[in-house]
Amino acid sequence: MIEIDHLSHVYKGGIKALDDLSFSVEEGEILGLLGPNGAGKSTCVKMITGAIRPSCGSVRVSGYEVFRNLRKVRHIIGVMPQETALYQDLTAQETLEYHADIYGVPREVRDDRIAEMLKLAGLSLRKDDLVKTYSGGMKRRLALVRALLHDSKLLILDEMSLGIDVQSRNLIWQQVKMLKKEGKTIIFCTNYMDEADELADRLVIIDRGRLVAEGSPQSLKKTHVGNFIIELEFRGLTDEQDQSWISEQIGLEVELASENEDPGIQTARIQSEDGYNDLPQVIRILSNLGITVRQASMRSPSLGDVFLTITGSKLRD
Amino acid sequence: MVLRQLAAIIRKDLRIARRDPRFIAPSLIVPFILLSVYLVLWSSVGGGESFVCGLVVEDQTSFGEEMAKIIETMKSSTNHTWFSVTRYGLDEAEQLFLQGDLIAYIIIPDGFGANISNNQDATVLMRINNANDDIVKNYVHRIEAAVLLYNQGARSPDFNQSEAKVSLEEYHTLDITPGNVEYAGAVTIILSLITCSLAGQVMNTSSEFESKAIEDTLNSPISRWVLVVGLTLSAIPRSVLVLVIVFPIVSLIVGISPVGNPILLVLVVLLSVLALTPLGHFIGVLTREREKALLVSVLLAVIGFLAGGGLAPVSLLPLLFRVVALLIPISHVIILWTRLFFYDTMSGLLLSIFALLATWVLFTLAAVYVTNKEVEG
Incomplete structure (x- = not known):
């Protein structure tokens, strides 16, 4: 459905947003696009919709090279932008009428389709109220059904559940799953790992404009984190005893988090293939080194662990 | 399909304008402030x-x-x-x-x-x-x-x-000489239209960019040409509405009524809106912030108005100023309007008609270009 081939883009001022990015999306697949802020997710999405022309590389949607077939491609795609991007002084009904008219939804089905979408968004009773009177969740739901109204084959959802309540988020998730059953291809960008874990068939993780990992949520966890995550809280580490020293002593990959609120207390995260054996062994080795373990826990890895492992825990602003 | 898209844009813009009539504010405030200044200037301080x-x-x-x-x-x-x-x-x-x-x-x-x-x-x-x-x-x-x-x-x-040994005869190029207050009244009326077409559209476009509401339109298969033409056409009823409000008020205050052919006056109004609205869209795309856009557009409208015959007919200006004034599209709007307001003739107005047609084409092209480019954000 989508083929992204060696895509690069440099914004005015020399900011490199994408750097030789390549991946593809199969028809009927749900692809999650993950990455820290400024990683290039939105730029990538805008190139798929034809809003940004890449500095080099190409994007094909349904076999069409996007920038040579903008109108055809735009008929195929439905976009739910990151910002609510709705006309505040139109009603939901009018918003959808406008969208249907500019996308050329056949007149004979237009009204039925709008009614169907309003029902799907749970807005039938509020369809004649101005958008500016809606809650954040209602606006997101309206933006979602607007993207679906012209029966788009490919749906692009940029931060679909940003700033909305749990109820609205669940409703949107249900709709996305239903659309998957209908055979729609969906790409979504998100910063919520539970959302990516719940909805995506496959994930593409971008960092600094480059593809850094790709695969299903399960395979990414297995490949990048292992079967278990051991988390420790301990004291007694000297200044010289850094992350690499402790990894060497234990024989496992250790990531030291920043210092705890209590002075001298530190937190470590250890990836393990065999947690049940590794956990007691780690505690024993640390005790032998004179390091007191205050608290230890073991859990299955989450997508968040994958994300932090790949992109690091340093803040990105 | 194109007609349906045009109709959708016009319908949408008119609905928004009806519910958020803030676009009218500068179109009413600016001309009446200037009219007040004129009245003080010509009626109390100078002239008459x-x-x-x-x-x-x-x-x-x-x-x-x-x-x-x-x-x-x-x-x-x-x-x-x-x-x-x-x-x-x-x-x-x-x-x-x-x-x-x-x-x-x-x-x-x-x-x-x-x-x-x-x-x-x-x-x-x-x-x-x-x-x-x-x-x-x-x-x-x-x-x-x-x-x-x-x-x-x-x-x-x-x-x-x-x-008398020597007699004096005066010849005038035009049938009547409008008084300063009458001239001020006539240009105030057209200033409301200028401000609405220009500032109203600048605010309209910049608001759509600021709220990102335009993204749905830009992501759609709609041609940028259709978008710009649609915005231009939807500005006509808005501007005419402002004119309908301002015209009778100013006419009553100043005591003037148009002499020229009403159909030609309507055509001048339409041509003015067509010429100035794409310019407004162009500025709106470049500024993108409502407050900045309002300031820029009102400044442009007022400066263009004052330099382009708002104070006195362009033909009275020194040659250099006249040449500069004729480069401003607003000058041609004022020239056409005042001529048809006070006289029932189109004589000598061909240049202004062509200038406004050229402005329409030029700024439609420019607006399409920046709209195409600006989606990159």
Whole structure:
């Protein structure tokens, strides 16, 4: 459905947003696009919709090279932008009428389709109220059904559940799953790992404009984190005893988090293939080194662990 | 399909305009502020009969009285007088002049008649507050004309010049000369349309960018041409609405009504909206923030208006200023509007019509270009 081939883009001022990015999306697949802020997710999405022309590389949607077939491609795609991007002084009904008219939804089905979408968004009773009177969740739901109204084959959802309540988020998730059953291809960008874990068939993780990992949520966890995550809280580490020293002593990959609120207390995260054996062994080795373990826990890895492992825990602003 | 998209854009814009009529505000505020300034300027401070000139007749002979009557009752052939003349005694005139109540006074001195009787030079004196060159010129011209008439033997009150040695005939390029206040009223009306087409569209476009609401349209298969043309067409009813509000109010305040062909006036209005709206969209795309856009557009509208014939007809400007003014699209809007407002002729207006058509095409092209480019954000 989508083929992204060696895509690069440099914004005015020399900011490199994408750097030789390549991946593809199969028809009927749900692809999650993950990455820290400024990683290039939105730029990538805008190139798929034809809003940004890449500095080099190409994007094909349904076999069409996007920038040579903008109108055809735009008929195929439905976009739910990151910002609510709705006309505040139109009603939901009018918003959808406008969208249907500019996308050329056949007149004979237009009204039925709008009614169907309003029902799907749970807005039938509020369809004649101005958008500016809606809650954040209602606006997101309206933006979602607007993207679906012209029966788009490919749906692009940029931060679909940003700033909305749990109820609205669940409703949107249900709709996305239903659309998957209908055979729609969906790409979504998100910063919520539970959302990516719940909805995506496959994930593409971008960092600094480059593809850094790709695969299903399960395979990414297995490949990048292992079967278990051991988390420790301990004291007694000297200044010289850094992350690499402790990894060497234990024989496992250790990531030291920043210092705890209590002075001298530190937190470590250890990836393990065999947690049940590794956990007691780690505690024993640390005790032998004179390091007191205050608290230890073991859990299955989450997508968040994958994300932090790949992109690091340093803040990105 | 294109017609359906155009209709959708127009319908959407009109609905938003109806529910958020803030776009009207600058279109009403700016012209009325300028009109107030004009009215003060022309009715109270400068121009018209409110400028009082004193006349002191010291000479008690029939010659002095004859001269005084010529000065008091003389009118130009345009039937437009620049000041009224009132008689005072010398001391009173001097005092009023010093207080600023008289802008000038004329003295027909004692001995004026005697000198004429004796075939000697007779002099009329004039004291002028020369704070403004235009006023000085008007006073001087008037007294010169009066002296000329007297010398030629013209007699008040009819100023029958048949007895004069040299007669004076005036020819005017246009049938009537609109007064300053009338001109100000007419240009105020069109300023509301200019502001609405320009500032209204700038605010409309920049608001859509600021709220990102335009993204749905930009992501759609709609052609950018259709988008710009749709926005332009939807500006017509908005601008006409403003005109419908402003026109009767200004007409009542100033006491004017259009002389020209109403159909041609409507066509001028349409052409003006078509020319200025794409320019507004162009600026809106570039500014993208509502507040910044409002400031830029109002400034452009007001400066363009003042430089383009809002204060006085462009044809009265010095050559260099006239050339510059003719490069401003607003000038051509004013030229066409005022001509058809005061005269029932299109003579000499071809340049302005072409200029507005060219502006329409040029800024539609520019608006399409920046809209295409600006999606990159």
